[in-house]
Structures are given as structure tokens and as C-alpha cells.
Amino acid sequence: ESGFEVEIISFVSTIDGTVITTATFWANLWKTCVTDSTGVSNCKDFPSMLALDGYIQACRGLMISAVCLGFFGAVFGLVGMKCTKVGGSDQTKAKIACLAGLIFILSGLCSMTSCSLYANRITSEFFDPSFVAQKYELGAALFIGWAGASLCIIGGIIFCFSIAENSNSARRGYAYNGATSVMSSRTKVHNSVPDKSPPKHFDKNAYV
Template structure:
């Protein structure tokens, strides 16, 4: 396996871990201590795709699953859940395929290995695009709600949570790893398909000597 494939495999591992962390983490947004009301600075609130949490005392936190049916959730939140789940599935399948395409696996032929690497690279890139779109969409909603809450003088105003930053980094790693895995196989195919071998000339068989003489 070349250096580029090794790097792609390592980046895929970090990207998949980041995508799973982003999907499961509760802090997609958190209350801003600077912009919320002063008497509420000791209260911590955050929200993710699956739960909302509140903490008024250090070490004690209460969470709920939005206390509503799935069909009653905001449409964008339902869409983001689906996008991140698909991203996790694609990333996991891509990682498994990359592992199967390692050169140490002698059960896979060279041509099959190239196509497995290409497909896994494309799948990982799609997972990165879905993650990037999800965290960016959620960030846009946070910004919109921030200014609405500021105009309405709401008690709490929210800012970006840690999960968004991890999601942006993970999506970038997934795109880079997917591009390396998908694009580097093109050069690999060229080198293998158009390679020829040099064979030394065969020794001529000894035959009867010619009786013709030339002056």
C-alpha cells in the first residue's frame, strides 16, 4: 500500500471518530454567558441533535429528548439527524472497505483492490460533504436564532458548541482522505496496466554452417 493510501486510511479513522462524536455529542449549541442575562450566568444550557441539557449546579445536569414526538420536531433538526446517520454509515463502510483493500490481504486481486479503494474514497467524501452540510446548516440556524433572541431580549442567547467545530474538522479530514483514496488509484492503474517486462533474447540454435563463401 502506497504512502498516500496509508495516509488516507489514517485520516479516515480520525474522520470517522469525529463524525460519530459530532453526531452523538450534546453541545451543538450552548448558551452564551456574555450575551445572556447577567442573573443567569451560572446556568449552563446546551442542545444537540438528540437531547437538550440544563445545569444550574456544577456536577448536576438534566437532559430531555425535546419532550415531543419526532414528527413535531423542527424540520431542519429531523433532516440533520438523517444526514448525520447516513454520514456515519458511509464513513463506517468506507473504513471497512479501506481496511479490506490493504496490500496484506492476498485474497483480493489488484484490479479489485483499485476499485474498492475508489468506491471507499467516494463514500468517505460523500460522508464528509454530508457532515459539512449538517454542521453548517445548524450553525446558520444558531446565528439566526441568536439575532432573533437579541431583538426580543430573550433570557438566553446561544452560540456555537464544541460539536460544530469537531464536525467541521472531521468533514475536512474525510474530504482529504476520500480524495487521496479515490484519486491516487488512477495513477496506480496507469502504472500497472501499461507496464511491460523485458525478457532477454533467446540464444540462437546451432545449425549447419553455410557452405557459401563470399569474396
């Protein structure tokens, strides 16, 4: 499911050293759920978008922006690759690929900001002694979001640098003088060798 996930375990009892969890409460950007020990989950969507806290609305907007930017970055990246037949000349492909790298970096920054904002709110509420409402811990979705944002930023940077190196490399030009036939080369060699044959002007008393 999309969004972040935070969870809290309650109603914990022990029997002979074995921990038995009877219910797990977890929430993300879109709903809150309760999972019992049998694996059955009951979820409830947030009733109103306008009634949500400001940080949840901000995280929603950033995550939606990150997904949209990542989609467009993937499209521009495919067009800008040299192995594809669309996109025009090599210079045009290099510009499109550089734009795709920048879009990937921006998408990763949006996702990283959203994860960090949500995690900051959860940790501040958890360590606040005056906060009496239900407290949550960081879930797996936050760590997956941080890892994905980091990979997106690193990939965009590598993409931009690789395209910049290819565009800055100078191309060597080779002059084509045309094919030289074998007969013409033999004629040149034959003309260059001095003629050592005897003269063809013979005297009247010459004998063969």
C-alpha cells in the same frame, strides 16, 4: 454524545472581578441539558420526533447517513488496500479502493452540510432582533464536526488519486530465458577459441 452541541450561559454574576456562572444551558440534536456550577447536569430528551423543527430532523438524517457511509467506506478501504489478502486481483482492489474514496467524500459532504445547516440556524436566531426565545451560541461539537468532515473529504480525494496513479502506471515485463549452466558456457568459449595445437599427423621420421 452524538449530535451537535450549542450552549448559552445565563445567570452570570461578578464578585471582586471574578465571573461566577451558576447555570449553563446547552442542547444538541437529541436533548437539552442544564449544568449548574457544581457540575451536575440535568438532561431532557425531545419528547417527540415528529414535533421537532425541520432543520433538526434534516440534520439528524444527514449525520446518521454520514456515520453509515463512513463505516462502509472504512470496510471497502480495508478490502481495497494492497496489504490485505482479500479483494481479488490488483485491478479489482483498485476499483474497490476508488469506491471507498468516493464513499468517504460523500460521508464528509453529508456531515459538512449538517453542521453548516445547524450553525446557520443558530447564528440567524442569535442575530435576529425579533427572536425573543432563548438564544444559543456555537458549541465545540460543531467545530469538531467541521474538522472531521474536512478530513474525511481530503482523505477520500487522496485515496482516489493514489489508486488512480497506481492503476495507470505501466508494468514492465521481463523475459526469462532460463538458467545457463557453467559447463555450457565454458564449452562455448572453448569451441570459439581456435585450436593452435600441432597436427596429430606425423611422418615416419618424426621424432619427439
